Structure formats: structure tokens, C-alpha cells
Amino acid sequence: MVHIAYDQIYRDLKQQIENATYVYEELLPSQSQLVKRYQCAHNTVRKAIAKLAGEGYCMPIHGKGVRVIWTPSEDRNSFALGGIETFEESAKRNGLTARTHVTLFEYVTVDASLADITGFDEGTEVLHVERVRLLDDRPLIRDRSYYRASMVEGITPEHAERSIYAYVEEELGKRIATSKRTICMEVASESDRQWLDIEGCTHVACVKHRTYDNDALLFEYAESHYHPAHFRFHDTVIRDKA
């Protein structure tokens, strides 16, 4: 007997919601019906529904059913995982072409203050990379990143021009797994004014994140400064029943 993965059921239902097979405010077939349809266990269906609910497609109602809360206008597919619009998507949305410019590429040793900011232990060797992202030659995002040097061996500025993640995943066989972020607004700094095209903007959107590799060890700390007009974030919150 071949198992139908919960992920299959998840993708199937997701497509049917986007297809309008099941529409906004409608109830999905009951879990027991889905169990029959997919010839699987109760828990397997539930896992698929939980994933859909976490992405804002539906919402289970105890004793009643699972209601669709997704509308066609929400094209969440165009957003990458995590909710923040990627640079390329922002480019596409605005009909522009994207480019990356590396402004700094050097190895440093983490001191006390940098340790506090980045989360790397003092004394750790890290690669410090600064990049500017351009849309149609307008510089709109500035990244300052620190990578644990032992995890990006053999990397060159050319890799940084393209995608460091791609290098790490494809060349080194590592996987980026979990990321913790803080989003806030910051007063535009001198460097922001120097590198970004933010005339008439007093503030920039700032995303700070710590990223862990497939071994759950801190791999990267980064701060991204966005032109206010080029930052968007999507999210779905499910409230606890406590």
C-alpha cells in the first residue's frame, strides 16, 4: 500500500481552494470524508489542514467544519516563504530588472559588541559582506551580512554578486533551515543616504535576522535596509485556545 503523504493532501486541497473548487466562506468536506477520499488516517488529513490553516487558507471550527478563508485576490504564491517579498518579486511587481552590487567583502573576528548584535561568540571568524540591491539601476535595498567563515569556505565576491544562499546550498550541500527576524523602522543612516536612493525619506524599513543551518547552528546574521516603498510583508496569525 502506497502512503499518500500529508503534503500531497495539503497541495491538493490548496489547489482546489485556489481553483475555486471550494470558495470563500464555504466548508471543506469533513475530515472523515477526506479520510475516505484519500484513503488515509485521520491524523494525516489533520496535518494537511493544519498546514493550510497556518498559511491562511482555511480555519477549522470545532464541532462545525473547516471554513475556507482564502479569496482569489490574495496571491500569496507571489510571496516567497516567510512572508517578506523577495527582491526579485518586488522587481517583477514593478516591472523592473534586478541587480546586486557588492560593496564590501572582508573577513573579521567577532568582538564583544559585534557578538552582542550578531549572536556569534566573541572570537568567531566571520565573513562580512555588504551589498546593494538595484532595481533598474536605482539602489533600493542595502544588506549587511555576517557569515560564519567556517561555513562558507571557498566563497568569492562573484558568488556574493549572485546568491550566497545558492552557493551554500548547491556547492556546499548545506541547507538553510530556520530564521528568526525582527522588523522595525530606523532613521536612515549616513550609509543609507550614501548608498540608497531614498531622497525624501527620513526612515528605512529594517529587517534583522539570524539564520540557522541544517545543524541548527548560527550561520548568518544580517540586517537589510529597505526603501520604504519596497518593503511588504504578509502573515497569518492563529490564536491560541488557552
Place this chain on the structure above:
Amino acid sequence: MVHIAYDQIYRDLKQQIENATYVYEELLPSQSQLVKRYQCAHNTVRKAIAKLAGEGYCMPIHGKGVRVIWTPSEDRNSFALGGIETFEESAKRNGLTARTHVTLFEYVTVDASLADITGFDEGTEVLHVERVRLLDDRPLIRDRSYYRASMVEGITPEHAERSIYAYVEEELGKRIATSKRTICMEVASESDRQWLDIEGCTHVACVKHRTYDNDALLFEYAESHYHPAHFRFHDTVIRDKA
């Protein structure tokens, strides 16, 4: 036999991580050990760990163990569910007192353009409330909200001065369940300049959200405009294995 809820295990482990019983980069006891300790099923332990992982406390590594990735400096308790710092928490963090001022309280019928923005059907009766949140008498957040009128019957401006959520949950017995958000930066509008203390700021942080009640029906649409210095958001992203 009394069942030990997965939520108990979740809270227990969470506390032990915050207690430094298990510390950063350490592996938690294996799931089979936890099964013995809590006298429960494998799935129950897994559900607790999944919840912790979703909140950035730990990260399971296939074939290896579950690693703690939480550090004491992350006081995520001070943030309410959902990652956005609440008004009261922001007040506490800055040692200030919070107050709410209702600037508008009227019933309207949803027209086409409002329907597009809010997600309510055209013709729906909604309560339009505008409020300003003050910290030590400095106005820093402006809310424009639309509530489905049939879901907030009997509400008064006095309720809005305190907490509409509290009224809805305690008086009407409704529960707010799921919320979908978009975060972006917007150019400060005339109203923002009129009501908020944002001198020297060209932009405000803007959070738009649609909230669904315990019946999974759209209950509220709201836009909150934040003073740039008073907006913070926390998040943990877990990457798919696809």
C-alpha cells in the same frame, strides 16, 4: 489515566529552556526519553516540540536530535502573540502610561471601494471607529477599524475607549481566532500629521489586518499607523523541506 496535554509538555519544556535547564546549542532529551518522562505517546511529544520550534525555541535535526536555539536575551514573552508589540507592552518597555482617544464612531454601509479594501461584501453594515493611542499624552498610533455591525451589537464609544476585543469576548462571548496581516511603510498622510506626533518623519509603519471570529467569518478590518520608533515585530520562519 489522566492525559498530560501536549500543551503541558510544551509549557514545561519552554520553561526549562528559559530556565537554562537546557541551554543554547544543547540537544534536548530525545523524543523517546521524553515519552518515558511524560508517560505519553510519541505524537504528543512531537506536537509540543513542533510548537516550540514554531516559536523559535528549538529546531529538530533529523537523525540527530532537537537543538535549543533560544538565548536568554530574547525576551519574547514581552511580545504578545503574533509578533507585533502591543500598545501596552510598548508603553511598559518605555516606562510610559497608555491611553486611548476615540476620534470617530459611526455606522456606515460598505460601498464598492470600501468592499475592495476591507473584504466585507458591498452593502454590509459596519461600525467605523477611529482611535488614537497615546503614550504619556504623546499620540503615537492611529487605528482605523471597521467592524461588522451585526457582530458588535450594543457597543458604545466607551467600550472603544477601553478595548473592543475585551467587549466582544467578554460581553458577547465571541472569540477572535485568526488574523491575516500585511505590513508595509506608507507616506504619512494628512490625517497622520494631524493626529500623530511624527514631526521629522516622512513615513509611518502600516499594519493592515483582517480578523475572523470563532465562526471563521470576517469580523474586522483595520489599519494601524505607527510612529516609526514605536513599531517592532518578531517572527520565526521554518523552511519547508521540499
Place this chain on the structure above:
DNA sequence: GCCGATTTGTCCGTATGTATC
């Protein structure tokens, strides 16, 4: 208000697959 059918929510115990060491 009560009862019974339906539906979601939680948990158990077991089996098997897969990655790490």
C-alpha cells in the same frame, strides 16, 4: 432543554521510513 448525530480535537500504541553517527 435534552438527546443523538456530526464534526473537530486530543491522545494512544504500533509500525515503518530515513538521516546521523
Place this chain on the structure above:
DNA sequence: CGATACATACGGACAAATCGG
């Protein structure tokens, strides 16, 4: 290769909420 540890799935049981008669 074997032992360990996480990942997925099954089938059954019961609890809790909803709804209609």
C-alpha cells in the same frame, strides 16, 4: 553495519463543540 533519533502514517478510542429534532 548497527544503534540512535527524528519523520510519517495507521487505526482506534474518547472528549468537546455544534446543530437539528
